Amino acid sequence: xxxxxxxxxxxxxxxxxxxxxxxxxxxxxxxxxxxxxxxxxxxxxxxxxxxxxxxxxxxxxxxxxxxxxxxxxxxxxxxxxxxxxxxxxxxxxxxxxxxxxxxxxxxxxxxxxxxxxxxxxxxxxxxxxxxxxxxxxxxxxxxxxxxxxxxxxxxxxxxxxxxxxxxxxxxxxxxxxxxxxxxxxxxxxxxxxxxxxxxxxxxxxxxxxxxxxxxxxxxxxxxxxxxxxxxxxxxxxxxxxxxxxxxxxxxxxxxxxxxxxxxxxxxxxxxxxxxxxxxxxxxxxxxxxxxxxxxxxxxxxxxxxxxxxxxxxxxxxxxxxxxxxxxxxxxxxxxxxxxxxxxxxxxxxxxxxxxxxxxxxxxxxxxxxxxxxxxxxxxxxxxxxxxxxxxxxxxxxxxxxxxxxxxxxxxxxxxxxxxxxx
Numbered sequence: 001x002x003x004x005x006x007x008x009x010x011x012x013x014x015x016x017x018x019x020x021x022x023x024x025x026x027x028x029x030x031x032x033x034x035x036x037x038x039x040x041x042x043x044x045x046x047x048x049x050x051x052x053x054x055x056x057x058x059x060x061x062x063x064x065x066x067x068x069x070x071x072x073x074x075x076x077x078x079x080x081x082x083x084x085x086x087x088x089x090x091x092x093x094x095x096x097x098x099x100x101x102x103x104x105x106x107x108x109x110x111x112x113x114x115x116x117x118x119x120x121x122x123x124x125x126x127x128x129x130x131x132x133x134x135x136x137x138x139x140x141x142x143x144x145x146x147x148x149x150x151x152x153x154x155x156x157x158x159x160x161x162x163x164x165x166x167x168x169x170x171x172x173x174x175x176x177x178x179x180x181x182x183x184x185x186x187x188x189x190x191x192x193x194x195x196x197x198x199x200x201x202x203x204x205x206x207x208x209x210x211x212x213x214x215x216x217x218x219x220x221x222x223x224x225x226x227x228x229x230x231x232x233x234x235x236x237x238x239x240x241x242x243x244x245x246x247x248x249x250x251x252x253x254x255x256x257x258x259x260x261x262x263x264x265x266x267x268x269x270x271x272x273x274x275x276x277x278x279x280x281x282x283x284x285x286x287x288x289x290x291x292x293x294x295x296x297x298x299x300x301x302x303x304x305x306x307x308x309x310x311x312x313x314x315x316x317x318x319x320x321x322x323x324x325x326x327x328x329x330x331x332x333x334x335x336x337x338x339x340x341x342x343x344x345x346x347x348x349x350x351x352x353x354x355x356x357x358x359x360x361x362x363x364x365x366x367x368x369x370x371x372x373x374x375x376x377x378x379x380x381x382x383x384x385x386x387x388x389x390x391x392x393x394x395x396x397x398x399x400x401x402x403x404x405x406x407x408x409x410x411x412x413x414x415x416x417x418x419x420x421x422x
Contacts, residue, residue: 001153001186001187002151002186002189003167003170003186005135005151006194007131007180008182008203009088010180011029013180015123018123020179022117025090025092025113025115026093027117028098028116029086029116029117029118029120031087032071032083032117033290034061038301042412044414045060045061045412046060046412046414047059047311047312048060048125055142057284058283058312059121059125061121061122064117072084080218081105082103083104084103085102086098086099086101086103093111093114098110119324131174133261135152141153141276142274143275145274149194152274163410164207167184184205185197185199185206185208186206186207187207188268189268189269190265191265192214193208194224195224216243217245222340223266228422246267282374283304283313283318283320283376284375285373286373288328289301289369289373292329298338299420302371303354303418304417304421310347311405311408318379319379320378321341321345321377322340323373324339325373326377327363328368329363335358336361337361339357342379343355346401347418351418354373404416
């Protein structure tokens with residue numbers, strides 16, 4: 001028996017938890033790309049990486065105080081321009097049409113009285129970590145799935161008849177202890193419990209007792225993991241609801257592992273269990289900025305972002321073997337490159353490979369507006385054999401970069417930079 005616990009409008013709820021004056025009025029938490037990392041002077045940026053969830057993104061932040069004016073407003077040619085997007089909106093703001101990922105300028109047109117609060121990720125990570133610890137003290141098996149979502153397994157610990165009342169009790173305790181509202185979905189299947197949480201929101205508990213009846217008329221887009229591309233594929237087979245998926249078992253089996261996995265999750269027959277460790281599968285970073293035409297400046301920014309990836313890799317002690325780089329240019333033009341490198345990860349190797357990837361995909365006469373990169377396929381996880389040809393050299397390099405990492409841990413992420421970052 002699984003519970004899925006989802007914090008309602010988490011970032012907005014977190015702000016209300018520390019400032020009760022925000023209760024009952026339309027608010028949103030907004031964010032924009034932190035471009036401070038590209039400054040040539042020292043920035044004293046820190047890493048927030050306390051939570052263990054597979055989809056809990058580490059966050060780089062500085063102690064610089066954020067206000068609406070200094071965070072969201074830019075003066076361009078003497079004109080005041082509001083930047084940034086809505087990260088989380090309260091239900092009062094949602095009632096006025098404000099949605100996640102909407103530009104803040106547009107959101108304020110829909111709801112002029114809305115209070116816009118700059119994101120405070122250290123607060124959100126701290127609260128998430130505390131709520132996770134609280135649940136571990138009350139439930140034997142807990143998986144942190146994302147910064148605001150948790151799976152719990154109460155099988156053999158609470159009887160089926162007790163689970164609904166237990167969920168209500170846990171919900172009330174979290175609200176009393178943290179002033180944070182949560183919604184709870186309950187099912188004998190893990191992913192159906194997650195789906196049920198949407199039926200529980202806001203601040204409710206919803207138990208699915210008959211999975212077949214529950215999924216019958218739910219649109220396919222509502223199920224976690226079915227993106228727009230897969231929706232089109234399903235709709236080409238006249239599959240529009242989760243009930244339709246159940247009636248097409250042979251089709252999904254013909255799609256091998258991804259199809260079989262999705263069919264099992266939708267029908268509640270997958271048998272998936274709690275993953276208490278919640279190991280991270282990849283590490284990534286992206287930044288959006290005003291259009292840049294200078295290839296050398298784009299390279300410099302890639303090197304700076306690489307240093308931040310390197311710091312995270314060293315912090316969690318993994319060895320990624322897949323590198324990914326993507327450049328978004330103006331007018332929807334995108335280029336990307338993936339490279340497999342079976343070597344011991346180091347700052348030198350990673351930056352060298354990124355420069356090679358950049359040279360292959362760069363479009364010299366276009367202006368870049370976004371850079372994204374990530375690393376994945378950690379060698380410890382899939383037992384890949386590292387290159388013996390480079391092993392001795394890379395082993396020595398690894399020792400050097402471990403010492404550099406210790407300096408960055410002690411004195412700050414940008415205490416040591418490579419020349420191509422300047």
